[in-house]
Amino acid sequence: MAAPPHFTGSLGYPPSSPSPRSHLHCLSPCNRAIKVSMSQNQSYWTCVTQKIEDQLKQLIPVRPPLLVYEPMHHLVFTARRTMAPALCVATCELVGGQQPISPNQALVVASALHLVQAALFTHEQLPLTDRPIPSNPETLTHHHAFAAGVELLTGDGILSFVYELLGRSDDPAGGNSERLLRVIIEIARAMGSEGMVDGQYRKMLCSVLGSEELCDVGWVDHVCEKKEGRLYACGAACGAILGGGSEEEIEKLRNYGLYVGKIHGLMLYYHNNRTGGEEKGFTDLVERCTSLALKELEGFNQGMVQTLSSLVRASFWDKSVYASCKYICGKEGGRIQSSQHF
Amino acid sequence: MAAPPHFTGSLGYPPSSPSPRSHLHCLSPCNRAIKVSMSQNQSYWTCVTQKIEDQLKQLIPVRPPLLVYEPMHHLVFTARRTMAPALCVATCELVGGQQPISPNQALVVASALHLVQAALFTHEQLPLTDRPIPSNPETLTHHHAFAAGVELLTGDGILSFVYELLGRSDDPAGGNSERLLRVIIEIARAMGSEGMVDGQYRKMLCSVLGSEELCDVGWVDHVCEKKEGRLYACGAACGAILGGGSEEEIEKLRNYGLYVGKIHGLMLYYHNNRTGGEEKGFTDLVERCTSLALKELEGFNQGMVQTLSSLVRASFWDKSVYASCKYICGKEGGRIQSSQHF
Numbered sequence: 001m002a003a004p005p006h007f008t009g010s011l012g013y014p015p016s017s018p019s020p021r022s023h024l025h026c027l028s029p030c031n032r033a034i035k036v037s038m039s040q041n042q043s044y045w046t047c048v049t050q051k052i053e054d055q056l057k058q059l060i061p062v063r064p065p066l067l068v069y070e071p072m073h074h075l076v077f078t079a080r081r082t083m084a085p086a087l088c089v090a091t092c093e094l095v096g097g098q099q100p101i102s103p104n105q106a107l108v109v110a111s112a113l114h115l116v117q118a119a120l121f122t123h124e125q126l127p128l129t130d131r132p133i134p135s136n137p138e139t140l141t142h143h144h145a146f147a148a149g150v151e152l153l154t155g156d157g158i159l160s161f162v163y164e165l166l167g168r169s170d171d172p173a174g175g176n177s178e179r180l181l182r183v184i185i186e187i188a189r190a191m192g193s194e195g196m197v198d199g200q201y202r203k204m205l206c207s208v209l210g211s212e213e214l215c216d217v218g219w220v221d222h223v224c225e226k227k228e229g230r231l232y233a234c235g236a237a238c239g240a241i242l243g244g245g246s247e248e249e250i251e252k253l254r255n256y257g258l259y260v261g262k263i264h265g266l267m268l269y270y271h272n273n274r275t276g277g278e279e280k281g282f283t284d285l286v287e288r289c290t291s292l293a294l295k296e297l298e299g300f301n302q303g304m305v306q307t308l309s310s311l312v313r314a315s316f317w318d319k320s321v322y323a324s325c326k327y328i329c330g331k332e333g334g335r336i337q338s339s340q341h342f
Numbered sequence: 343m344a345a346p347p348h349f350t351g352s353l354g355y356p357p358s359s360p361s362p363r364s365h366l367h368c369l370s371p372c373n374r375a376i377k378v379s380m381s382q383n384q385s386y387w388t389c390v391t392q393k394i395e396d397q398l399k400q401l402i403p404v405r406p407p408l409l410v411y412e413p414m415h416h417l418v419f420t421a422r423r424t425m426a427p428a429l430c431v432a433t434c435e436l437v438g439g440q441q442p443i444s445p446n447q448a449l450v451v452a453s454a455l456h457l458v459q460a461a462l463f464t465h466e467q468l469p470l471t472d473r474p475i476p477s478n479p480e481t482l483t484h485h486h487a488f489a490a491g492v493e494l495l496t497g498d499g500i501l502s503f504v505y506e507l508l509g510r511s512d513d514p515a516g517g518n519s520e521r522l523l524r525v526i527i528e529i530a531r532a533m534g535s536e537g538m539v540d541g542q543y544r545k546m547l548c549s550v551l552g553s554e555e556l557c558d559v560g561w562v563d564h565v566c567e568k569k570e571g572r573l574y575a576c577g578a579a580c581g582a583i584l585g586g587g588s589e590e591e592i593e594k595l596r597n598y599g600l601y602v603g604k605i606h607g608l609m610l611y612y613h614n615n616r617t618g619g620e621e622k623g624f625t626d627l628v629e630r631c632t633s634l635a636l637k638e639l640e641g642f643n644q645g646m647v648q649t650l651s652s653l654v655r656a657s658f659w660d661k662s663v664y665a666s667c668k669y670i671c672g673k674e675g676g677r678i679q680s681s682q683h684f
Binding site: 164195 | 410414461468469494495501508509510519520522523535539
């Protein structure tokens with residue numbers, strides 16, 4: 001998938017340019033990789049996302065009873081990926097928190113963030129009797145591997161597992177329960193009726209009404225803010241909370257996450273729905289969000305900031321990054337989401 | 343709704359017989375009522391359920407944005423009620439715990455239990471494209487006040503609110519965070535893929551396959567254990583955890599809840615699906631569960647046990663109790679659930 005014109009050059013962080021050695025390693029989720037070859041920011045994100053993927057595989061194995069874990073495994077690993085989980089690990093490391101959290105707690109919360117996304121994504125694809133049939137059948141690319149009832153219940157099962165997982169990750173000896181409860185509130189709010197669920201509702205409303213006036217750039221902006229924006233903001237804030245960041249740091253990183261999520265959501269929408277004529281609107285939006293995002297990183301350690309800020313730079317959208325991360329775009333990179341699945 | 347033959351007499355706790363003054367008042371959710379007229383166990387349950395209802399009304403008001411809170415309010419208050427929330431308050435009082443929980447924490451957790459039930463109940467009624475159409479249209483009594491997509495998303499919204507609510511109920515000064523995290527795990531597990539969601543799956547399987555062999559008394563037993571059984575067991579265990587009960591007390595009350603839930607589930611199914619010929623099977627099951635339930639209460643303070651044990655006695659099934667509690671059977675008592683909604 002090529003980056004849209006705007007994202008090549010002006011905002012560019014050339015893929016070939018070496019970035020400084022990352023300082024993001026206090027949680028050491030990828031220690032070996034960082035020490036040996038962490039010469040590019042890209043390597044950091046690839047490494048963290050791989051660690052999260054490994055953690056998810058441990059958490060959601062295919063095991064008996066198969067009627068429970070087979071659909072759960074399938075839906076978790078076919079759901080669209082985002083960078084929100086990796087952002088959680090990164091902000092935890094950014095604020096420098098090593099104690100009193102356990103080394104894996106940020107990875108657990110990162111996994112929980114993907115599970116929430118997977119459950120809501122699954123519910124979004126359910127064939128309900130009153131959902132509109134797409135005018136262009138080619139856009140109906142989502143394959144349902146299981147009956148709708150099974151996918152519905154599996155989504156509910158994944159959601160319950162999220163909170164069980166978070167609760168279980170508490171280490172009473174670590175005195176970290178209050179921080180974990182705060183993370184639970186953050187995730188519940190990000191997912192809830194004024195967060196991602198609201199974004200899904202607004203999106204559905206546009207699908208049903210289909211009015212061009214309703215579904216303009218402003219509408220896309222709102223949906224992206226509620227869906228990807230709230231998810232990324234939550235990931236960034238949770239990482240900072242776990243890492244023991246100050247209230248100011250938590251809020252700045254939450255804002256950073258919100259803008260990054262909006263940009264990623266807008267990019268996804270742009271790639272799946274380019275109808276021409278709206279490029280300027282999207283470009284302006286992304287530029288504004290990028291500028292606001294980078295502003296939120298002021299004051300943090302510059303070495304760390306370079307890796308964090310690579311998320312909003314053009315090089316991140318390079319196909320090779322997509323492919324290596326296996327994130328954002330789902331499976332093996334490339335165009336996988338139809339407009340029905342934005 | 344008249345009680346089935348078995349429940350009149352042999353297991354009977356005549357509605358007119360006065361029971362000892364309840365000792366269940368340490369949380370004082372209904373202090374005034376208990377002091378003035380708590381002469382019957384029924385009054386205790388009516389009072390506690392009313393307190394929970396009041397709490398829910400405060401938590402889920404109809405307020406802007408109406409597109410979020412109107413369906414949420416509607417679905418929470420039209421969902422089938424159970425006695426699991428009241429059981430949570432009662433077991434908290436039973437183990438005598440007054441500190442360090444805040445006076446309202448058991449009521450908050452009780453409300454959360456109803457919200458979980460409401461969200462899953464909402465999802466269970468969703469019109470999915472591959473759900474079977476009932477052979478008898480008269481059994482299709484469920485009225486959908488909102489579009490299926492809205493009801494789906496509202497269910498997700500309610501679930502996220504549950505965990506936000508639980509997290510928010512923490513009082514850092516009370517040093518109760520670890521207990522609350524344990525409650526969160528209990529609720530997530532009870533709801534999850536090996537709990538209520540599994541029960542819903544088994545039920546759906548029977549609806550789809552429709553085999554009489556598959557859907558026999560043993561199947562009903564399994565479904566009731568997973569759905570109502572796990573919900574009530576969770577309610578009873580959560581109350582005991584919040585009240586500071588010992589591990590032994592928590593496990594005994596969890597088992598008690600499991601049997602009470604199964605009995606209530608079986609009763610509901612019996613009332614909605616009496617086809618004759620299976621009465622003996624149900625009677626045996628309920629008798630066995632009742633006996634096992636009462637055994638779990640041995641060793642607790644006898645004054646308290648009488649109120650607790652009234653939940654498995656015949657008088658509880660008297661129509662007047664149904665009507666006054668507005669519980670179990672939904673709105674104003676009477677037969678409200680079709681076989682589709684068991």
